[in-house]
Amino acid sequence: MVEKPTLDRRTVLKALGAGTLFSGVASAAPGRQPGPKKDEILVGVSASVDDMERTVRQAVPGNARIVHRNETLSYVAVKFPSQAPDHAKGNFIDAITKKDEVKYAEPNATHRALATPSDPRFGDQYAPQQVNAPAAWDTTLGDAGVTVAVIDTGVQYDHPDLAGNFGSATGRDFADGDGDPYPDVPADEYHGTHVAGIVASGTDNGTGVAGMGNSTLLSGRALDEGGSGSTADIADAIEWATDHGAAVINMSLGGGGYTNTMKSAVSYAQSNGSLVVAAAGNNGSGTVSYPAAYNECLAVSALDANEDLASYSQYGSEIELAAPGSNVLSTTTETRGSYERLSGTSMATPAVSGVAGLTLARWDLTNSELRSHLKNTAVDVGLSADEQGSGRVDAANAVSTDPGSGGGGGGGGGGGGDSTSASVDGSLSSSYDSKCWSYGFEYDSPSQVVVEIDGPRDADFDLYVNDGTGSCPTTGSYDYRSWTPDSQESITIDEPETSSALHVLVDSYSGSGSYTLTITETA
Numbered sequence: 001m002v003e004k005p006t007l008d009r010r011t012v013l014k015a016l017g018a019g020t021l022f023s024g025v026a027s028a029a030p031g032r033q034p035g036p037k038k039d040e041i042l043v044g045v046s047a048s049v050d051d052m053e054r055t056v057r058q059a060v061p062g063n064a065r066i067v068h069r070n071e072t073l074s075y076v077a078v079k080f081p082s083q084a085p086d087h088a089k090g091n092f093i094d095a096i097t098k099k100d101e102v103k104y105a106e107p108n109a110t111h112r113a114l115a116t117p118s119d120p121r122f123g124d125q126y127a128p129q130q131v132n133a134p135a136a137w138d139t140t141l142g143d144a145g146v147t148v149a150v151i152d153t154g155v156q157y158d159h160p161d162l163a164g165n166f167g168s169a170t171g172r173d174f175a176d177g178d179g180d181p182y183p184d185v186p187a188d189e190y191h192g193t194h195v196a197g198i199v200a201s202g203t204d205n206g207t208g209v210a211g212m213g214n215s216t217l218l219s220g221r222a223l224d225e226g227g228s229g230s231t232a233d234i235a236d237a238i239e240w241a242t243d244h245g246a247a248v249i250n251m252s253l254g255g256g257g258y259t260n261t262m263k264s265a266v267s268y269a270q271s272n273g274s275l276v277v278a279a280a281g282n283n284g285s286g287t288v289s290y291p292a293a294y295n296e297c298l299a300v301s302a303l304d305a306n307e308d309l310a311s312y313s314q315y316g317s318e319i320e321l322a323a324p325g326s327n328v329l330s331t332t333t334e335t336r337g338s339y340e341r342l343s344g345t346s347m348a349t350p351a352v353s354g355v356a357g358l359t360l361a362r363w364d365l366t367n368s369e370l371r372s373h374l375k376n377t378a379v380d381v382g383l384s385a386d387e388q389g390s391g392r393v394d395a396a397n398a399v400s401t402d403p404g405s406g407g408g409g410g411g412g413g414g415g416g417g418d419s420t421s422a423s424v425d426g427s428l429s430s431s432y433d434s435k436c437w438s439y440g441f442e443y444d445s446p447s448q449v450v451v452e453i454d455g456p457r458d459a460d461f462d463l464y465v466n467d468g469t470g471s472c473p474t475t476g477s478y479d480y481r482s483w484t485p486d487s488q489e490s491i492t493i494d495e496p497e498t499s500s501a502l503h504v505l506v507d508s509y510s511g512s513g514s515y516t517l518t519i520t521e522t523a
Contacts, residue, residue: 034175034176034177034184034224034229034233035175035223035224035226035228035229035230036110036224036228036229036230037077037079037108037110037230037232037233038107038108038110039079039080039081039082039084040067040068040077040078040079040080040107040108040230040232041077041078041080041089041092041093041105041106041107041108042075042076042077042078042105042106042107042108042231042232042259042260042261043056043075043076043077043078043096043102043104043105044073044074044075044102044103044104044105044260044261044264044485045074045075045076045101045102045103045485046074046101046102046103046460046485046509046510046511047074047457047458047459047460047485047486047487048101048458048459048460048509048510048511049101049510052069052071052074052075052076052101053066053069053076055099055101055102056076056078056096056102059092059095059096059099060078060092061088061092063080063081063084063088064078064079064080064081064084064092065078065079066078066079067079068232070232070235070236070239072239072243072268073235073236073239073261073264073265073268073484073485074264074484074485074486075232075235075261075264075485077108077232078092080092089107092105093105093106100510101510103260103460103483103485103509104260104261106259106260106261108230108231108232108261109230109231109255109256109257109259110228110229110230110231110255110256111223111228111229111230111231111234111253111254111255111256111291112223112227112228112229112253112254112255125209125210125328125329126305126324126327127198127323127324127328127329127347127351128210128211128212128395130303130305130307130324130392131212131323131324131351131355131392131393131394131395132394132395132396132397133210133212133213133355133358133395133396135395135396135400136213136355136358136395136396136398136399136400137203137204137213139362139399139400140213140358140361140362140399141203141204141213141214141361142200142203142212142213142214142215142357142358142361143214143215143357143360143361144165144167144214144215144216145216145361146215146216146247146248146357146360146361147167147215147216147217147218147244147245147246147247147248148199148200148215148216148217148218148246148247148248148249148250148353148354148356148357149171149217149218149219149220149237149241149244149246149248149249149250149274150192150195150196150199150217150218150219150220150250150252150350151220151222151234151237151238151241151249151250151251151253152191152192152195152196152219152220152221152222152223152250152251152252152253153183153189153190153191153192153193153221153223153224153225153227154173154175154181154182154183154184154189154192154193154219154221154225155170155171155181155182155183155192155193155195155196155217155219155221156182156183156186156193156331156333156334157170157171157181157182157217157219159193159197159331159333159334159338160207160208160338161197161201161202161205161207161208161209161331161338162193162196162197162200162201162202162217162331164202164205164214165200165201165202165211165214165215165216165217166216166217166218166219167216167217167218169218169244170182170218170219171218171219171220171221172219172220172221172237172240173221174220174221174222174229174233174234174236174237174240175221175222175223175224175229175233176221181219181220181221182221183225183333184224184225185225186333186334186335186336187333187335187336188225188226189224189225189227189333190332190333190336190340191223191227191252191342191346192219192221192223193331193332193333194330194331194332194340194342194346194347195250195252195330195346195347195349195350196217196219196331196350197209197211197330197331197332198211198212198328198330198347198350198351198354199211199212199215199217199250199350199353199354199357200212200213200214200215200216200217200354200357201330201331202214208331208338208339209329209330209331209339211330211354212350212351212353212354212355212357212358212395213354213355213357213358213361213395215248215354215357215358215360215361218241218244218246220237220238220240220241221237222234222236222237223253229253231256231259231261231262232261234251234253234262234265234291235261235262235264235265236265238251238265238266238268238269238276239265239268239269241269241274242268242269242272242273242274243272246274247273247274247275247356247357247360247367247370248274248275248277248353248356248357248360249269249274249275249276249277249353250277250349250350250353251276251277251278251279251291251292251297251349252278252279252344252345252346252347252349252350253278253279253291253346254278254279254280254281254289254290254291254292255289255290256290257290258290258293258294259290260483260484262290262291262294263294263296263483263484264484264485266291266294266296266297267296267482267484267488267489267490268484268488269296270296270367270490270492271452271488271489271490273366273367274367275298275356275367275370275371276291276296276297276298277297277298277300277349277350277352277353277356278291278292278294278297278298278299278300278349279292279299279300279344279345279346279348279349280292280299280300280301280302280313280314280315280316280318280319280345281313281314281345282312282313282314282344282345282346283312283314284311284312284313284314285314285315286314286315286316286386287314287316288314288315288316288317288318288319289314292318293316293318295318295480295491295492295493295494296490296492298320298321298352298371298374299318299319299320299321299389300319300320300321300322300323300345300348300349300351300352301313301314301315301319301321301322301323301325301345301348301387301388301389302322302323302324302325302326302343302344302345302347302348303322303323303324303325303326303348303381303388303392304324304325304326304327305324305326305327307381307382307392308383309322309383309387309388310325310326310343310345310348312343312344312345313325313345313348313387314345315384315386315387316386317385317386319385319386319387319388319389320371320375320389320390320494321352321374321375321378321388321389321390321391321392321393322348322381322383322387322388322389322391322392322393323348323349323351323352323355323392323393324347324348324351325343325344325345325346325347325348325351326343326347327341327342327343328341328342328343328347328351329341330342330347351393352374352393355374355393355394355395355398356370356374358395358398358399359373359374359395359398359399361399362398362399363399363402363403365403368419368448368450368492368520368522369403369419369522371448371492372419372447372448372522373398373401373403374390374393374398375389375390375391375447376390376401376403376447377394377397377398377401378390378391378392378393378394378397379391379392379394379397380392404418418443418522418523419520419521419522419523420442420443420520420521421518421519421520421521422439422518422519423516423517423518423519424437424516424517425514425515425516425517426506426514426515426516426517427512427513427514427515428459428461428506428507428508428512428513428515429508429512430508430512431508431509431510431511432508433507433508433512434475434505434506434507434508435505435506436472436473436503436504436505436506437503437504437505437506437517438472438501438502438503438504439501439502439503439504439519440501440502441496441498441501441502441521442521443498443521443523444498445498445523446495446496446498446521446522446523447494447495447522447523448492448493448494448495448496448521448522449492449493449496449502449519449520449521449522450490450491450492450493450518450519450520450522451463451465451480451490451491451493451502451504451517451518451519452488452489452490452491452517452518452519452520453487453488453489453490453506453515453516453517453518454487454488454515454516454518455486455487455488455489455506455513455514455515455516456487456511456512456513456514456515457486457487458511458513459487459508459510459511459512459513460485460486460487460508460509460510460511461487461489461506461507461508461509461511461515462475462481462482462483462484462489462506462507462508462509463481463482463483463489463490463491463504463505463506463507464478464480464481464504464505464507465478465479465480465481465491465493465502465503465504465505466478466479466480466502466503467479467480467493467496467497467502468496468497468498468499468500469500469503470500470501470503471503472503472505473503473504473505474505475505475507478505480493487511487513487515502519504517504519
């Protein structure tokens, strides 16, 4: 396998013009209501199909209709009447998934903002100090060229402590389907404003509180004033934020379980250069919620002011970093008093996203390199790996440590950030064709390996990986799978097993053509 150069996302995205404002997403019919959409079924169609809407329409019963489509993520939403029995939707799912062109059909699940309001305990901020942001600010206060997108409720972008870090494009409202992500009911809709303030309320601007750094904010309003939103709205917002240059995408939300549509969205974001940071969840269990549990997402747990795991924070093997989440002082809507304290993994997640943005102001890193660097420079606070991942995120270490120096920040993340990337070209002739590759590791104990394929746009190739088994995966037996409706797939494996070669299967679900398989290993 030969070396394959990487591209700087921020440089590539300079080519995007104003004409890409809403590429890939289209509304098939007017009148969709904001918030949860429990009467909708999302149908994922293979990208090799010329007309996905026609493919689905043939199986839609007379009392249902197609109300939305996303051509980039290759799905349509089918709405049933609110009085339709559950078995009617189940019958439709059974029927539509029998079509060869259909990859999945699933309910348009509901996700909720992950905040837990609490009584104040502290008179001042502590979160920036806990992650050593002030020491990082001696080097950089952030860079307006780094964009962090907040997928959440609406953000009061004209807040005196936020306005300076919003550019001319404030965002988009996916809940209401318009171009203004401002909160509909500011007295109730404050979560997104609080999250945005943790990321990038004005630092050293003489006003209110300090965010983690002065990145440019972008608001994707995908949750309504009640803090709830559908899978489709969130997925569309992720795609849009990715296409509009978000180096980091913050998702302080969860619920709804595993869905193929959300998996496709976070895979799209990762494959196109965005780092997706997501909240572990707030029910205190040992299971990380989705979307944080997808391997494309960096999952964040919450600490209290003493750097103990917060009682509400979910934990598990998917956790990669921890951050302060309890009684965090940040911006809120002016209707509510401009500033307030909230608790939750919702608050820990933007602390990591803000530090990620601050790090990109100092170092030119791909999303995979940034993810590894944040973990390599994290600080071990004495919790288990399931509770803290690599440790508590540390802004000073992330900004001051050269990613190529081999140095670390004393955390539980291991290696120094050296990486090697190799690629190989192949082709598949039909939906019956597949190819298995093996890869021998360059490093003895890599912290991460990323496996990617870039295939033809008019076909649907899938990716399967076995780690440590010494055998090729199949489409029915595998350790990891990336299975979106197109041929751009990516799998991230933390702490891979190196006792045997990595085995990768590239399979054609439909269509034919050439592809490039790339494997990036980080020490």
